Amino acid sequence: MSASSPSYAPARSAVWRRVGDYLALSKPKIMLMELLTVAVGAVVAGAGAPDLGLLAHALLGTFLVAAGASAWNQWLEPRSDALMDRTANRPLPAARMTSGEVAFFGGAAALTGVAYLGLLVNPPTAAIGALTWLIYVGVYTPLKSRSPANTAVGAVSGALPILMGWTAVGVPLDLGAATLFSVVFLWQFPHVMAVAWIYRRQYGAAGLKMLPVVDPTGLRAGVQAVAAALALAPVSLSPTLIGSAGPLYLVWALALGLGQLYCAVAFLRRRNDRTARALFRATLIYLPALLLWLAADLLWR
Numbered sequence: 001m002s003a004s005s006p007s008y009a010p011a012r013s014a015v016w017r018r019v020g021d022y023l024a025l026s027k028p029k030i031m032l033m034e035l036l037t038v039a040v041g042a043v044v045a046g047a048g049a050p051d052l053g054l055l056a057h058a059l060l061g062t063f064l065v066a067a068g069a070s071a072w073n074q075w076l077e078p079r080s081d082a083l084m085d086r087t088a089n090r091p092l093p094a095a096r097m098t099s100g101e102v103a104f105f106g107g108a109a110a111l112t113g114v115a116y117l118g119l120l121v122n123p124p125t126a127a128i129g130a131l132t133w134l135i136y137v138g139v140y141t142p143l144k145s146r147s148p149a150n151t152a153v154g155a156v157s158g159a160l161p162i163l164m165g166w167t168a169v170g171v172p173l174d175l176g177a178a179t180l181f182s183v184v185f186l187w188q189f190p191h192v193m194a195v196a197w198i199y200r201r202q203y204g205a206a207g208l209k210m211l212p213v214v215d216p217t218g219l220r221a222g223v224q225a226v227a228a229a230l231a232l233a234p235v236s237l238s239p240t241l242i243g244s245a246g247p248l249y250l251v252w253a254l255a256l257g258l259g260q261l262y263c264a265v266a267f268l269r270r271r272n273d274r275t276a277r278a279l280f281r282a283t284l285i286y287l288p289a290l291l292l293w294l295a296a297d298l299l300w301r
Contacts, residue, residue: 021091025074025105026067033287034161037184038062040291041165044180044244048298050169058125058168061117062161065129068110069136069157075102076141080206086199117164124167132160148211151192151224159184179238184287186235189228190264191283193221197267197276222268225279229264233257239294249297253290260286 038059042050074081074092082093091097110133118126136157143150159181166177196203196210197218204213211221236253239245263282267275 017096021096022105024091025071025097025102026063026109027070030070031063031066034066034158035059035062036288036291037159037162037180038165038168040295041162041177041180042169043165043295043298044176044239045166045171046169047244054121054168055165057120058117058165061113061121061125062129062164064109064113064116065133066113066161068106068108068113069133071102071106071109072137073141075099075106076137077144080145080208083206084199084202086202121168122170125164128160128164128167132157132164135160144208144210146209148209148214150209151189151196151211154192155185155188158188175242176239176244179235179242179244182235183232183290186228186232187283187287190225190260190279191287193225194267194276194280194283197221197271198273198280218271219268222264222271225264226261226268229257229261233261236290245294245297249293252293256286256290 039055042055042058074090078092078099081087081090088094092099092102114126114130114133117129135153140150140154140157143153162180162184163173163177166173166180171177193211197212200210200212200216200218203210211224212218215221233254236257237250240247240250240253260279260282263275263279267279269275
């Protein structure tokens, strides 16, 4: 038995490499943030801990829909992905998977996810999931090579999953849901502007119309980052003002908002890679720190 086991090692390695490629199609870093918003949306909508079984179904269904959207995004952009160092090693441009495999995986994952949500969560959540997929694949992806407005469209699809968490627990959309949507929507502008500046040369070489490509001075990107961070600061305080969170959350949200705004202003004033990376790190801290505190505030009551 032990003598023959080495012969199975290459096969096992190949299987794990294939699993890794399918996972890469789902863009796991983005996926984790989306699943966090779903969970927080469910906690806030239910004013406390949701049914864990229902939440698990919502998270799995969202995972499948988001994986399908990310896969089709890569299926539609193999040329631009191949031209950028940050994406050249993805399964399709690196020729580890075929176009047909990526398309099939993306379509199957999305259809399965929407059906799963409709059957095991509820139809409104499935409908928002389908809308998220449609905007991300059908509008945002082709718009990236045409207009810097792609950021605003992408921000809509990026913010919709928090509403999926909200509707998953059977609560109708209301002002509280609109507040959470606005927080995630606005947060994406300083985040994307920082990323777009850092990789502006790669985006330009790939023909993608990110704002720092269209305006190489970075002034418009800086203004947009500051405007969104400035708007986000008061919007993020709304959960306390409408009674969804306590005063400690308000202090925490204000501190996080001012910190992110400071980094956005620094980027606007000195548009360079150092200030862009500082803003990027601030955005990565801001959203999970804000949402996790909001959820904890409700769970501890």
